[in-house]
Amino acid sequence: MAETDILKVSILGKESIHCGFHLIPYIVNTVITTLPSSAYVLVTDTHVANFHLTAFEAEFNAAFEKLPNAGRPRFLSRVIAPGETTKSREGKADVEDFLLLNKCTRDSVVIALGGGVIGDLVGFVAATFMRGVRFVQIPTTLLAMVDSGVGGKTAIDTPHGKNLIGAFWQPEYIFIDAAFLETLPAREFSNGMAEVVKTAAIWNEKEFADLESRSAEIFAAIQTPSTNNSGRTQASRSAAQQLLLSVIVGSISVKAHIVTIDERETGLRNLVNFGHTIGHAIEAVLTPTILHGECVSVGMILEAELSRQMGILGQVGVGRLNRCLKAYNLPTSLSDPRIASLPAAKQLTVEKLLDIMKVDKKNSGLQKKIVILSRIGATYEPKATGVPDSLIAKTLSEAAKVIPGIPTKNPIRMATPGSKSISNRALVLAALGTGTCRLKNLLHSDDTQVMMTALLELKGANFSWEDGGETLVVEGGEGSLQVPPKGKEIYLGNAGTAARFLTTVCTLVQPSQSDAKTTVITGNARMKQRPIGPLVDALRVNGSQIEYLESQGCLPLSVLPDGLKGARIQLAASVSSQYVSSILLCAPYAHESVTLELTGGQVISQPYIDMTIAMMKTFGITVEREADPVTGKLLDVYRIPKGVYKNPAEYNIESDASSATYPLAIAAITGTSCTISNIGSASLQGDARFAKEVLEPMGCTVVQTETETTVQGPPIGQLKAIGLIDMEPMTDAFLTASVLAAVAIGQPLEGRELKDADSPTVTRIIGISNQRVKECNRIRAMIDQLAKFGVKTNELEDGLEVYGKPVGELKKGASIHCYDDHRVAMAFSVLGTVVKDTIIEEKRCVEKTWPNWWDDLENKIGLKVEGVELDSADTVASASGTTSQDGSASVVIIGMRGSGKSHVGELAASALAWPFVDADTYFAEKHKIGVREFVHQHGWESFRAAETGILKELLTTSAAKHVISLGGGIVETPAARDLLKNFAKKGPVVHIVREIDEVVRYLGEETARPAYGEPVTDVFRRREPWFAECCNYEFINYTGVLTSEQNASVAGNATVDEVSRFFKHVTGQQANLAPNLAPGKRSYFLSLTYPDITPALRHMKDLTVGVDALEVRVDLLRSPKDFDAFGPYIPPVAYVTEQLAALRRTTSLPIVFTVRTVSQGGSFPDKAEKEAFHLLNLAVRIGAEYIDAEISWPEKLIKDLVSHKGSSQIIASWHDWTGKMRWNEASVKAKYDIAARFGDIVKIVGKANSVQDNFALYDFVSRVSSASNAKPIIAINMGVEGQMSRILNSTFSPVSHPLLPTKAAPGQLSYAQIQQALHLLGQLPAQRYFIFGNPIAHSMSPTLHNTGFEVLGLPHTYQLLETTDVGEGIKAALASPDFGGASVTIPFKLDVIPLLDQLSPAAEAIGAVNTIVPRLADASGTNRILYGDNTDWLGIVESVRSRAPALGAPQAALVIGAGGTARAAIFALKALGAQHIYLYNRTAGKAQILVDAFPDAHVELVERLGIWPGEGLVPSVVVSTVPASATTTEEGSADAVFLPVSIFDAKLEGVVVDMAYKPAETPLLALAKRVAPNWATVRGVEVLLEQGYVQFETWTGRRCPKHVVAERVLEKYNASA
């Protein structure tokens, strides 16, 4: 066998871990000789098999060759699918079956070759197969080598969680062959490095330091493949291999040691869980997209921050850990783009993470076990520490809140972090210098980290740490720099200083031998907007070759090496002094000595230039500044000699003076004292002047020595405004000054007052225009954020003015957006110390300069800080919902004159039963003069003012439960518009939209309003945008697309119905939602896939049979002029509204408004999110009941939509068209969770490849639906194989219809088809329905109901049960299990009551039952009860309402007759709101019984028809309940009721109902037709139909297909008549 050098590590007392390179022969030999067996079974996955299986096979077989034939062992291999899903019960069974099938016995040796998945799975199989067989681990991923392979933990996953079932089972050997890593994908390598870094971080600082400084070499070791088995022997091992192996072995040794001491994880072993408590929780959400190590990497940083917060770990430790992980390409925060860009990242809420941690077996109660680092290489306790949830929540939360109060550490004495400016300069200087320099008090922040990383990538210097990281040791590279390898860009994030300095540094780079020709520097999106132009211009003019790769004047840049020529360089220095410093720092290394001339007048931030020059001097290069020979005045010209920096042995970095302004400002604002111990008057930093030049004039006592600054604030509330201040020397401190100015209400000191200000307490800050191009536009930022406190400001050309206000008057609860700018965050936390509930939204942005700011606020200053979780989805929703909570806010109606405001408004008022207020009428009453006359007398201007006054008044006095219609010109004045917009926040402001042509036509006839004096169309054009801006809803009052012919087919009261639907919906009084959406019911929608819906309107009644809603596929709508346009398409908004308006006039079914993009299977362009949301928002405005929003759209847009959805419901949907989505994968649950957050209904659509996929779907649905607050879910598999899912889906199953042009999706079924299928599947058992009565042979009811069943595809039957009494026959029918319901007619409406368990209120009041419904007694669904109802009255109500929709509540109504039906009639009229109910019966005694039976209906007896009691109000509704034969229009009949002409007031519009069934035209109806043409007549059979529809719906829960049913019934009725 080939010679092999092995490093052995012992675990649990056995040297079973063998490490080296190219070990396959060694492994095979060791296994065969020391683990004799009859069968060696190697299990691996396809990836690993591709690379390495043949080598093993060959080696085993070669070894067996040498053995005698008899008793030769077998070598078997099993290759399984890669990936976590394999680590399942099914995966385990697969391996076991393989072993059994191959007759493996107890002596078998199982070999796991692969990553952690293979190791865990195969290990678990080995643990239980034949009660345990020997096994060997050959980990092939770094993670498996250092972690999962070592320790003997094995497990599989279940749908309930990862690793829940497993065993401890130690392998005989663990062979670590580092050569396997050469084939491992880089990301998997990094994944393993997370564990390596983790182990070093808890155990071994030295190792950590190696990992920190040698990442490039370690990567190199796996990136260059080793040939000829190099590395197998010590002699052939490269330095890189040596390093790699030592890192792996080091890590394994720690783990082996810990495992040996504590095999079963009782204490010490927990240490290896560092980063895992939080990491696992993150992983639970992000798996499988983000790998274990990546989640643990973020977890380590969060857990380190936690120990920093507890005051245990210093920022140095957190910073080092962060840098080190980044060096291995690992994410270190949840805002890392790799994580933040995932849809699932939306679920990473604090609450959710804590919830997941709760499940961890190691945790208990309100504490979590977390490994707390005390420094790099050591932990706080030799085990995990219990940490309260509140602390964890604080660390995890994105936002922070300072609790106002007096700092408890007063008087405060503290140092602030090292200066960012000095740190960055020192890094560049020391890197370019010669010799070693120890940098002390270096700032550990994003900024310096970026700078160090960049210098490393340019190979400009070496860095290492001393004193536990307190000291950075820089070995200068003397100006030697290299172009990074091709494809490697230097990424600077948003670090401005680094970008400026490095731009010139990159010109110093020497050309390299590598393939890369230029150095590329780049940054994040914001960085790519920040200017660099003046510097690049100056360098280009000087001869450097620098290209902009994206936008002109900004990063990214491509810089050609060896480019700094030197000699004279001219630079415009009015934007940033950093350009100047950049050139100064690099100037000594130019080809010729540099003379730098600053041009452009005003030089910005001279102190920073001076700082650079002073520091260069410390590093041995003296810059000379020219002076005017005559005046001696210093010029903006600098001479820099050629040379090399000489590094001082040690350099102490001064604290950051800008940072110091925050604690000092806290002293100022809270009236306490603060000393900053390392900044004084000798400071090089301009911001060091802040105390003397800003705080002192504001009334603070300031004592400053050369090295120290102390500030004592005046008592709270006594800060003085500054008046005018030029902050040019300390621009970064202006934010701090601004927040103080906001509460400064004392007069400025004498001589500082502003002569021209409109308030004495204004602070005017100037000289800071450069702050517009910092991390954000800081001037704008301050103005916008201060406004949230109610603080007034003015923006100036080079600064701003702040109007001071008493602290108590500042608005509480401001939520501050920080623009990712550390200074905004810290400045506003100063204000937060005095203003309650100020939330700083992005607390982590302080990392740039003061990462532990929040900890220092607590620990050093003594102010409590709380974590705040911004659940923005909810906050937005509650902040600006458009409808009032209880739906009682008044409706305001606006629109053009002639758009139909009064008409629609009156109908709306009637539908809502609210008073209608016409503002013009109100105006006339109030001013005692008509609108027209008023304008005539006082002119337009006064009219508008008066009109606005009226609006204001109405919106206060009639703010609730009114419908207010306003004049068309109300939107002309800004004041009125503001009133409207404000009102729209709590109630509906509805714009009545009508085509302008129709308006013009209409106006021709109307004159009540003042004439416009200008063309109506011009007025229209001007006001249109104002209407849109003021309203939150639009009622479309035109139906241009309905041609007159089609109009005829549409019922006359379409507008009335639509007004009623719309206004009940937008007020929230009665949203027009589908009742069948309730749990336990089935609901359906029909997808309309027409490019133009209007031709289909006439079929709508057929099309909509059975369905609960209509989906309008807006993406498929196509305006006729674009009919033949191909490809993705955006339908015009006007076309969409018109289509919907037309549809609304045809059906009142709820509408599902859907815009599907191409990649979601629709026609809308994928990228057009703006247009899509324009349409979705339109859907809310026009009152679409359901709006489908794909969760893949940008979160912000969805949240915004959700925030003002009003009564509309959001269907949050996810479509997977690839066919790859598996319902049992965690990713589907992740999608569900996101959708459930935004949506009222969740929709997930996959694609079935086999029928099994539907079972998986079904499982998924039952799992998620079992949660207590589960949302309704639409879950469907597309494709023919998915049809079953469409049958079983219960919420809004999309259905097709044979009449539709195309199916909306492949596999769609019709409603009736689904019912048939459900029946066959046993999901819809056939039921029997009856009619009880005598005689009933001629009853229309069987025709009515059986037609309904037939049309809907329901398997039920309806039959006659004619009996002589309510006896055994009826009882048997009621008791049979398939009893579905019954109609009851004469003579059993009373007799049947004793058989029933419960009566409806109506049946109770009427005292009769005509409908029996079997119901479940309770939710458990076991006991059936019989429920008696009465739908006769509803038949009357519906008849009246549908014939005279505008009737409203009749002032008087008449009932003729006093039998059972009369009772129903009285009940119905009461429900209709009749104010007076008259009753006429020939025998008054019987009538009196009814009067007594309905005491609160105030029934009044009529002695003679036509002579009305009381005030004599004339009835507008007449209901006769006596047989036709008992009435006559002939006077003087003895045995019939005489019907005089005076029953009907021909002037009224009314309805007369004759309940008599035969003949079709009774004397009463005939009389009405003759004398009262404005009256609608209703025949008995029509009432029968109406009540039958209701019955049908009560029984089946489905809308009755009225038109077909009516047709058949009337046909039969007419035939028999």
Ligand SMILES: NC(=O)c1ccc[n+]([C@@H]2O[C@H](COP(=O)([O-])OP(=O)(O)OC[C@H]3O[C@@H](n4cnc5c(N)ncnc54)[C@H](O)[C@@H]3O)[C@@H](O)[C@H]2O)c1
């Ligand atoms: N038992 C333990 O103590 C323990 C500890 C940590 C993690 N784990 C488990 O380990 C699993 C993760 O392990 P993993 O990260 O190794 O994942 P993995 O096994 O899925 O391997 C990652 C990927 O790399 C491929 N691969 C493996 N070696 C390769 C090679 N040499 N060349 C090319 N491709 C190769 C694999 O096929 C797979 O696609 C998880 O299931 C986790 O729960 C267990």
Ligand SMILES: [Zn+2]
């Ligand atoms: Zn781990």
